[in-house]
Amino acid sequence: MKFFSLPRPGAELVLAERDVPEPGPGQVLVRLRGWAVNARDLMILKGFYPKPVKPDVIPLSDGAGEVVAVGDGVRAWTTGDRVAATYFPDWLAGPGTPEKTVDDLGGTLDGVLAEYAVFAEDALVAIPAHLGYAEAATLPSAGVTAWRAVVEEGRLTPGQTVLTLGSGGLSTFALQFAALGGAHVVSTSGSDEKLERLRALGAAETLNHATTPEWGAAVAGLTGGGVDHVVDVGGGGTIGQSMLAARYGGHVSVAGVLTHEGAADPILVLVKQLTLRGLTNASRETFQAMNTAIERTGLKPVIDRRFAFDEVAGAFAHLESRTHIGKIVLESA
Amino acid sequence: MKFFSLPRPGAELVLAERDVPEPGPGQVLVRLRGWAVNARDLMILKGFYPKPVKPDVIPLSDGAGEVVAVGDGVRAWTTGDRVAATYFPDWLAGPGTPEKTVDDLGGTLDGVLAEYAVFAEDALVAIPAHLGYAEAATLPSAGVTAWRAVVEEGRLTPGQTVLTLGSGGLSTFALQFAALGGAHVVSTSGSDEKLERLRALGAAETLNHATTPEWGAAVAGLTGGGVDHVVDVGGGGTIGQSMLAARYGGHVSVAGVLTHEGAADPILVLVKQLTLRGLTNASRETFQAMNTAIERTGLKPVIDRRFAFDEVAGAFAHLESRTHIGKIVLESA
Amino acid sequence: MKFFSLPRPGAELVLAERDVPEPGPGQVLVRLRGWAVNARDLMILKGFYPKPVKPDVIPLSDGAGEVVAVGDGVRAWTTGDRVAATYFPDWLAGPGTPEKTVDDLGGTLDGVLAEYAVFAEDALVAIPAHLGYAEAATLPSAGVTAWRAVVEEGRLTPGQTVLTLGSGGLSTFALQFAALGGAHVVSTSGSDEKLERLRALGAAETLNHATTPEWGAAVAGLTGGGVDHVVDVGGGGTIGQSMLAARYGGHVSVAGVLTHEGAADPILVLVKQLTLRGLTNASRETFQAMNTAIERTGLKPVIDRRFAFDEVAGAFAHLESRTHIGKIVLESA
Amino acid sequence: MKFFSLPRPGAELVLAERDVPEPGPGQVLVRLRGWAVNARDLMILKGFYPKPVKPDVIPLSDGAGEVVAVGDGVRAWTTGDRVAATYFPDWLAGPGTPEKTVDDLGGTLDGVLAEYAVFAEDALVAIPAHLGYAEAATLPSAGVTAWRAVVEEGRLTPGQTVLTLGSGGLSTFALQFAALGGAHVVSTSGSDEKLERLRALGAAETLNHATTPEWGAAVAGLTGGGVDHVVDVGGGGTIGQSMLAARYGGHVSVAGVLTHEGAADPILVLVKQLTLRGLTNASRETFQAMNTAIERTGLKPVIDRRFAFDEVAGAFAHLESRTHIGKIVLESA
Incomplete structure (x- = not known):
């Protein structure tokens, strides 16, 4: 699988390959098909982000894809489910706390800018049926x-x-x-x-x-x-x-x-x-309530431009140009 | 002016005439142009209403019209203003209380089934600009x-x-x-x-x-x-x-x-x-918030059938037939 | 270890012995030291409880004790921590749902009427420092x-x-x-x-x-x-x-x-x-908020009478007599 | 009756006498017996207050006293009732608005630094039974x-x-x-x-x-x-x-x-x-809810020092010294 990582804030993104990971107990392997870039990701790349970032982080918090394998004990998901990851994997429900928000995808934890990624079973949500993967990838942060x-x-x-x-x-x-x-x-x-x-x-x-x-x-x-x-x-x-x-x-x-x-x-x-x-962001239950509303009303996110997975640099450049309306996304076939 | 009154619960409505009233200090004289009938009014007529009703009450709580004169000290209204009366004249704002809800139009107090009526200055609301009088008359109870x-x-x-x-x-x-x-x-x-x-x-x-x-x-x-x-x-x-x-x-x-x-x-x-x-009903502030929303969104009430002022018996008969969708109203030219 | 079980609703409680369980991954072994009985437990015993009950259930939802061992991956607890179990193990935070409330201790799941029990890491709360185990055992249901x-x-x-x-x-x-x-x-x-x-x-x-x-x-x-x-x-x-x-x-x-x-x-x-x-009951976060208040204010639960672990039949008889004020508890030395 | 007025912001307070006013329709005459000074009053005196102040204003918003006469149509109050005035006379209930808060006692309107004053019937609240007039005078602003x-x-x-x-x-x-x-x-x-x-x-x-x-x-x-x-x-x-x-x-x-x-x-x-x-301040309903709580719990306001009515300059000097704990009040025998 291909993935990008950021050696250190301010450096260039590095495209590399490694084995597709196996989901451990309670984990889910997702083949990512859509991604979205955010101003926060740009700040991380440029080294302006005021919160901690993991060394060699895989960037981006916003991704959607398809479940391709589940680990032992996973009850909520099955192969073929269409999912997105949550921004704060530990914020399941209730008001935010420092503990629930200490870890964030693409920041203190590896993010989603990869062809495959594993997530904890309860760090995913089902995406609205009428949205494609790139559309669904706009939801986790901005939505x-x-x-x-x-x-x-x-x-x-x-x-x-x-x-x-x-x-x-x-x-x-x-x-x-x-x-x-x-x-x-x-x-x-x-x-x-x-x-x-x-x-x-x-x-x-x-x-x-x-x-x-x-x-x-x-x-x-x-x-x-x-x-x-x-x-x-x-x-x-x-x-x-x-x-x-x-x-x-x-x-x-x-x-x-x-x-x-x-x-x-x-x-x-x-x-x-x-x-x-x-x-900032919110809990998984908030994400689910929003998805219910989006699905019931047929709302479509606004996508400004679509790039391919390995054109991420172009996506960031376009974001930085501030000429867009709505979201800038990546997608793979 | 013509008006209807109910000698006692269970009796027939009586159409009569009297002088147009003068607004006292803090009062407003309204020429009513639209009215709506409600199941509660029907219960009052038939004598099934479980709450107190004034003898010889002028029925109906729901009416809209035009300000034609104001009494001393009235600051909120001026001739030509388009208004509706509030169901509970004493419930201006805040949560309901027994005191705020003891008096209701067409029940313990004379209502609006008349060509003219006086109201306390703060027992009226402005009606949405895009609604006619009969449309606005649907709002005070059901709306x-x-x-x-x-x-x-x-x-x-x-x-x-x-x-x-x-x-x-x-x-x-x-x-x-x-x-x-x-x-x-x-x-x-x-x-x-x-x-x-x-x-x-x-x-x-x-x-x-x-x-x-x-x-x-x-x-x-x-x-x-x-x-x-x-x-x-x-x-x-x-x-x-x-x-x-x-x-x-x-x-x-x-x-x-x-x-x-x-x-x-x-x-x-x-x-x-x-x-x-x-x-049940709510405060004048709630009525105003609803009117703001109705005006901003252009929402139109659903009117089933329109009767003339002196066809009120027909309006009640139609209400009783339970074949309607939305509101049954009276209007005068 | 000793434990009680209920062969079927309406039967007598059976006291038996078995090996102390080992905590699996993400699980915590608690040595229980205090228990409380509730009207709901009495209904389960007598067969009047309208919700499902597991065959051979270990009764009681309310217990408190001491962590004696933790399984792999447990981060929240360590040996010696003083804890109580939550009534609905799956209701961590946010509003209740059918999914979060389907399983309850001493009902669809084995409860706490045992000298030792294992719980999921996130199905426990820390108990207020100024309360003994029997006092803390009053909290999960009634509190x-x-x-x-x-x-x-x-x-x-x-x-x-x-x-x-x-x-x-x-x-x-x-x-x-x-x-x-x-x-x-x-x-x-x-x-x-x-x-x-x-x-x-x-x-x-x-x-x-x-x-x-x-x-x-x-x-x-x-x-x-x-x-x-x-x-x-x-x-x-x-x-x-x-x-x-x-x-x-x-x-x-x-x-x-x-x-x-x-x-x-x-x-x-x-x-x-x-x-x-x-x-009915509430989330783990609600339990924690209550415990914070109890600890900060020094509030003491009202205990009517204390029984020994193996006197549980006496505790239920006393509950049934309806002569008590506050809670009826069991405790072990 | 004696009263104080402020010719203009920054001037000295002037003590003068005039006839006791008569309550008009809907008005209540109160003999004031307790008053409290606030930082806002001091700002008005010194000319630092950023909001409008009436020329020759009678200062102070906070006073309590006894109803001595009522005007025509007043239903809520009778002679001998113990009352305090509300800070915003037009804010009866519900959320604040610019209209409800445009007028304030001792600012755009004459305040209470007088032996007698008239108030609108609905600009008063009953004070808790266990509080003296000076104690009750602490409530309208700070409370x-x-x-x-x-x-x-x-x-x-x-x-x-x-x-x-x-x-x-x-x-x-x-x-x-x-x-x-x-x-x-x-x-x-x-x-x-x-x-x-x-x-x-x-x-x-x-x-x-x-x-x-x-x-x-x-x-x-x-x-x-x-x-x-x-x-x-x-x-x-x-x-x-x-x-x-x-x-x-x-x-x-x-x-x-x-x-x-x-x-x-x-x-x-x-x-x-x-x-x-x-x-800032709140509605009359909020004031009433607070008074209910104060009366039911017997709470006593904290009074730092008591001055006589004509020692108001001393009260302001003490306020300015910032050595106090709680409220500084005036009272008359």
Whole structure:
């Protein structure tokens, strides 16, 4: 089997071959067929990721494939099952804890950028029947985090207003989930072309943040005083505008930011009675609840471009160019 | 102005005329243009309503119209505003209490079956801009109760399953709100024709309870073990089947039932870890939140048939025939 | 090692000996030192339990002891750790599901009425440091269920009113947890002597249900219209009075009842806008949260009488006599 | 009657006399007997308050007294009733909105620093029977805000850990409410003498922030990784340490801060998955729920020093000296 590894942060990815692993007791061997790249993976490659990374790590957390063998005692899966791996293998259910989130695929643990990988039986979920492997590979990071922000913690109700920032994977999922729940979605982007695409995906209103740098107040103006919920993925640099865009008593999900830039001014938190909530990925049960909703509603993830497995460098380059809408994936035949 | 009154429960409605009232301090005079009839109004007329009714009551809780005059000190409304009255005039916000719910329009207080009526300033809500008066008149009872059941207390999330019973006003609103929130809706009816109509309104699956009297188990079978949420409006006679239709840990909203028939078997509540929640109407803030959602999404209430103001007897006869889908309304030119 | 088993429901318990088991991979061997008996165990013995029971089951779900050996790969426990087993070994976290609750100790699985037993690594919790083994053995059934009813789902706040019924283990835990959370607790019993003891445990008010058979209305009278929360353990026979004792909008936890007697009248659920919630045991995370609270506050379970391991028949006889307050336990030196 | 007014921010308070006002329709005349001063009042006096203040405002939001006359149509109150005024007269129930919170006593509206004042019927609450007027006067600002932080939004459960900062009125109430709810409270102060007093009030652990300037990490160390809930009243200067003191997934209530100093670093919000929630005062229903709890539990507010009505300057000077524990009040015979 072929696999990529990263000798050390900042180095080049190395493509190599080794034997297909055998699943041990309680383990499942998956032939991976689809993968997705994330900003976090790019930070790991470049050495900017602020959390621990295993030496010679196999990168990427997001992959989907087919069960090809199961170890002793495995009851949940059988050959041919279509599955995706969970971002935090130890976070099965309930609220997050340091213990449940200490290990993450493609970080402290080997990830999925390989033709085959073994996973613990309970570190997998069944993928929606109507999605291909590459589509399903978009779910573990961007999908689950957006679901947690908008649905699980956002407790979105129909008719509420939701603001999404930009056209990255997490934001397009947040847009789709909010629209699915009957929300009035406002989306920003720096490109009018992308704004048009976001409207096609369900955004009721859009705003070009390049031509309207004071977009926080502009969004508040568009929505009668501010939105109920902001899904902020923009790093520290956007939190101030996000707080201006939120209504009195509104919520700001702080997701995806890994920078010390910018800061939340406590007086705005207080005067507007805001709730700021930091959130990353979520539990396997959250992933399963999202998959149920995706399957029942037939929702399709937004894929920007598809690369072959060994074109991963091109996928990262495309991600870095920031010209995409939705997810960038790899797939094998 | 013309108005109807009910000399005593069980009597005939009397049509009479009197002077248009003047709004006192803090009051608003509304020219009513649309009305809706409810099963509760029918019970009052027939003398079966188990709660107190004022002698010579002007019937009906559900009406919408136009502000034509305001009393001293009224700040919230001005002539020409389009409004509906709230079912419980004293329930402005927060959880219900005996004090907030002691008085109800068309019950302990005069209702809206008149060409004009005065209301306290804070016992009105603005109606959605895209709805006519007769459409808006469907909202105060059936709409608000369905919203409370499905959205406010049901905390519906996209992809959840919701069961609605029959094609009455409350159930069709529950169907519409659930579909709006991305739910997978299962609806029952005793008529295949109506089931077709319910599918057109957004039901993903339907079931004829006349041909499948054990519909509780059938719904559980259709939905992989039971629905997340049942909106039960069927009186005591349906609660047992509803509990069978709910999933382990599911919710059953008990709404609209005013009969001692049937009973909830505690062992089923326990073994399936169910939550049963009784609910009637809700606060003015809930009504406003629903209206915001209706306006933002353009949702249209389902109207079965329209009668003129003085054809109210015909409207009640049609309601009693139980052949309708959605709401039966009155309107004036 | 000695152990008891039940050849079949309705038979006598058999005391026998066998080799101490060895822990397999991921398993932990515990030397049990304390046990508690529950009404559910009595039902299993007598053959009245409505759920499946394994042939030749080792009875009892509630036990605590000391880790004496661990199998391969066990990371969470080490020799000497003081632990209790969880009632549902597969319910680790999150909401309950049929899958998580299908197996229960002393029911579908062998229980703890033995000198030694092996458990899966994640089917154990650490017990509070200030409790002896017999004290800790009171926690898995009565403690966890009461915690779920009062704290986790009851969302008790200081100053709320809570009603507990009788002096059994679940009710005394509910009383203690409610008092710990600053609630005003009303407790009933059929004996004035027990009522005095319940006051000493923290009940602010008590009521003799033998001399006041209409205790529902009486409790409502004592508490200005009804209590916020009833923890009903009385089987179907008490649900009607419990609903009368609850305030408008109040909650009734239906716990511990396994009888078809009595029934919840839907009209009362509706008119009083009640929430009825069926609940049994809970997840391991709930057990751990309760233990943290017990340890931090130094709470002591109420033990009625202590028996030796081989006096289990006496313990069941005492339980059946219904003269106890709190829990009946076994302990070994 | 005597009353104080503030000609303009930054000026001296002026003591004057005028006729006792008459209550209009729906109004209540209260003879005030107890008052409390708050940091916000001091900011108003000194001209540092960032929100609008009425010219010639009668200062202070916090007062309690006796109903001496009622206007036409008042149903809720009668002569002799013991009452306190609500901070936001228009916030009766439900979540806060800009409309409900635009007017505040002693800010945009005349406050209570007078021997008599009239209030709208629904801008008053009954005070707990066991409290004197000066004690009850501590409740409207510090009490209600602490209750909202700890109980209503904090959803405190027994055994959780709560951190309070310093010995001001809001923090001592937060300490008392948390202890009442069975929490393990950690309190800081810059004085060992005060720490001793805080322990007497129920703090389980204390920490001198003067001698331990890195108290955030120290609190995390004391509590096994951080507290569940921080009630931060320290202005921007403490938010960073508060976030360090919170556990993974913990809550930080940002209350009482009206300064642009300091800032919440988004990366800490994200990495620790924190929730930051800004909150000020709350609704009348929240005030009533707190009073019910205070009355049922007999809780006594902490009063540092009592001044006479016309010694208000001394009370402010004492507040400014920051040597107090709990509240500083005025009272009249």
